Every structure is written in C-alpha cells, then in structure tokens.
Amino acid sequence: MAKPAKTLRAVEMTTPKKRPERPVIVDKNNAPAEKKRAKPAIARLTIGDKINLELPIYEAIEGAPCIDVTSLYKDSGYFTYDPGFLSTASCDSEITYIDGDKGILRYRGYDIDELANKSDFLEVSYLLMYGELPNKKQKTWFDNKMIRHTMVHEQLNFLFRGFPRRAHPMAIMVGAVASLSAFYHDSLDMSDPDQRELAAFRMIAKMPTIAAMCYKYSIGQPFIYPDNDLGFAENFLYMMFATPCESYEMNPVLADAMDKIFILHADHEQNASTSTVRLAGSSGANPFACIGAGIASLWGPAHGGANEAVINMLKKIGDVKNIPEYIAKAKNKDDPFRLMGFGHRIYKNYDPRATVLRKSCHDVLNELGQQDESLLKIAMELEKIALEDKYFIDRKLYPNVDFYSGIIYRAMGIPTNLFTVLFAVARTAGWVAQWKEMVEDPAMKIGRPRQLFVGSKPRKYEAVAKRK
Ligand code: CMC
Secondary structure (H helix, E strand, C coil): CCCCCCCCCCCCCCCCCCCCCCCCCCCCCCCCCCCCCCCCEEEEEEECCCEEEEEEEECCCCCCCEECCCCHHHHHCCCCCCHHHCCCCCCCCCCEEEECCCCEEEECCEEHHHHHHHCCHHHHHHHHHHCCCCCHHHHHHHHHHHHHCCCCCCCHHHHHHCCCCCCCHHHHHHHHHHHHHHHCHHHCCCCCHHHHHHHHHHHHHHHHHHHHHHHHHHHCCCCCCCCCCCCHHHHHHHHHHCECCECCCCCHHHHHHHHHHHHHCCCCCCCHHHHHHHHHHCCCCCHHHHHHHHHHHHCCCCCCCHHHHHHHHHHHHCCHHHHHHHHHHHHCCCCCCCCCCECCCCCCCCCHHHHHHHHHHHHHHHHCCCCCCHHHHHHHHHHHHHHCCHHHHHCCCCECCHHHHHHHHHHHCCCHHHHHHHHHHHHHHHHHHHHHHHHCCCCCCCCCCCCCCCCCCCCCCCCHHHCC
C-alpha cells in the first residue's frame, strides 16, 4: 500500500548487540527505512459550503484501497464514526490477506489450503514472523530454537496451584501467559530486536506446554515435561495425554490433524484478539502482557469461544430431527439463539479453513472408528439444511472454521472447555508476528480511538443530602 512521504518517528533502539549468526531473511530490526509509497490518488471530501478536503488514497497490493483520514479532524473538526471497525483499516500489514467474498485466506501470499496440506506449524510460524518460507538450514535453525524454549520456568507450576481445579482453562491461560513477564526479564524490552525475537520464540514454544498444564491441572494429573524429540503438534498431544506411569503411543493421523488445526488458526488479519494485542503493544507494554490481553479477547463466544459454543449447541440440538426447530430459532430476531460456527464478519463465502477441516474431521473420525458419531451427523445435516435455507443464503452465512474444529477435538478426547485454549496456542504465532510487525513499523503510534460523546451536559455537583 502506498502513503505519501511524511516525517517518520524512528522506534527508539538500544545500542544493537552483536547479533548471533543466523539465517534470517527479512530483518527489519535495524534502523527502519521510510515507507515507500507511490504517489497517491486523491479523494475529495466536501462538508457543507466551507470545507473542501483532499484526502490521499492508498492502493493495497490486494483488497480495497484506503482513504487516509488522519488529517480530517485537524483540517475539518470532524471525526469519522465506525463502531466495530466495519470500514476502518487500523494499520498496514504484510502478513495475512483475506478475500471474504471469494473465500480466500493467504499467509504472506501462500494459500491456506496449500500451507495446511504441505507445510507444518513451525514452518508457518517462521513464514509469519520473517515473511518467507525457510530454506532447509533456516528451518533446522528455527525448529531448534523452538525446541530450546518448550519448557516453562519451574516456578510457574506453583502459580497453577493457586487456581481452583475447576477454573476455566482460559482463565488460567490468561493469568499464566501474562505472568511470563514476571519470569523472563531478559525479553521484556520491546525496543531491543534481540529481546523481541527471544520473546517471540518463548511465546510460540511455551504455549503448548502451558495449554497442556491447564488440562493436567484440571484433572489432577502430574504435569508432563515436553519431549524435544517430538514435533510441535506431537509434543502437545504427548503433554496432554501421556502419564508418567505408561508409555504413550503417538497416533500420526491425530498429530497431523492437530498440526493442520494449528496452521489454520495461526493468523487471521486484524481480528478482535490481534487488534487487542496490537493496541496493548502500541503503548509499549511487554509482549507477554500483550499476548495475555489477546487471549482474554479471544475467549468471547463471538470469537475464539465459538468452537466450544458449537459443541454445546450440537449437544443441545441432540438429534437430527430437532434441527428444523433450531434453524427456526436462529432465524427468529426475538430469540437470542444463533447458529454457532456459522457466519463471519469477513467471509461471505465458505470459510476456506472450514473446507480443510471438514476433510480432516472425516479422517480423524474414520481413524478412531467414530464415523457414526452423533454430533458429526447433526453437524452435517445442520450444515446441509442451513446452506439451502433462504435466510442463510441471503445473508451469506456459511460454516466457519469453528464448525468442524470442535468435533475433531472432541474425537481426540480434548474437553470442550479446552478448545479455545488450543485456538490461543495456534494464534500466538500470528499475534507475535503482528506485534513484531507493529513494533518494527517506524510509524507506530499509540492506539487511541475517538468517541461520539452522547452523555450528560455539564452539571453541578450536589451534596448527597440535597439529592432527590
Ligand atoms: N445465526 C443466525 N443468524 C446470523 C448468524 C448466525 N450464526 N450470524 C449472523 N446472522 C445474521 C444476523 O442476525 C444479521 O441478520 P440481519 O441482517 O437480519 O440483522 C446478519 O446475519 C448479519 O450478521 P451480523 O451480526 O451483522 O454480522 P457480524 O459480522 O457482526 O457478526 C459473527 C459475525 C461471526 C459475530 C456472527 O456471524 C456470529 O455471531 N456467528 C456465530 C459465532 C461464531 O461462529 N463465531 C466464530 C467466528 S470464526 C472464528 C474467528 O475467526 O474468530
């Protein structure tokens, strides 16, 4: 995207340390170059008789161009009004692109189905962070880095013990991740590129360990240390389901499905949790605190909590014969019920992630001999009926990624309340990449939206005795 040249504020850097020899392709960590923008087209805005403004239009590489309104208030006295950011771009980004009408999702230019079917999660994390797929040497370097950081500080075990066993794992996850800033003081300074990178490695590598600890704690089993001979998804399954008293046999079909789920959830443009991470980071907060904020935002049922809500909904429907009743409820404006796992702010076509997971779901259930799983039957029939229903067709409501992920998790034996935790494990790769991109952008500013004030006019304070 192109913006006219403007005075850019360089990110304050500490004196760069001697950086270790390593195969990084895109290194924006040193003195940031000024953004190169083509000469912009102009949008003319007239307000009343007196205000005539010329606003630059930036072309995107793909997707809608943006009108730059940053000078609007200064030049006209007006703010723009866009609750929910329906028409507002909050940043430049080179990481992820979605075309919701065509059902396209790409990380750094690569189609999501190609990555899900050919790549692995750590390679995708490298791609998100550095902008290119790693060559063999770079991949080995990155995988080894990640392996070195899978363990958590031993003291963190005691933090878990402060939580009730019945606590929701997301409640523990928010606390445990934010608490990493209390343990890793050598990666808190966001102005130091080495510390930023170290924090990124720690975040991605430790999330599966923390997620599995949340599960083990809830069922009263001992924590299982990571096994660094295992791949990322394998290690997660191992820490979840192994016990100290017997050997654990890895099922490659399940590990493959898990890795695919992680890839599919790794990033998704400027969604609520990613925007939360960016907003928190824009104040200079440390990366662990920012990711903790992102996890809190992800928890809601309209975002990462939807996979849990899908299973609860399918259980409530209970039988294929009850589907019409629930479809009618979803269409009734007086009923708060919505079809969970359906609809998306961006996708107005089949969510490409759901296409990959639909197949994975069948693979996993076949492998586990659960082809007749009643919830899958209800889900398939619900999808079929909804996709033929005028209400859903008119509003372009299609199944999203969460419609199938929950069914896979359930078949694997992952409890429902852990689903969003797994979403957080995967999305950490995207959060970290987006946070790094923002911090390394020389034009970074603290995020601070305006408001349309609709409260009380000025009034005088009255002593409590005189109030009616
Ligand atoms: N069931 C029934 N009606 C729906 C649904 C649904 N799941 N989703 C949207 N609609 C209707 C909505 O009532 C509205 O109808 P009308 O135009 O008559 O008022 C119309 O479709 C547009 O909906 P909206 O609420 O304006 O759309 P939005 O972009 O604000 O909301 C959404 C997007 C994902 C929050 C919403 O579709 C939803 O609540 N879906 C269920 C929850 C869910 O599955 N969330 C996971 C999203 S994927 C994971 C992620 O990327 O975070």
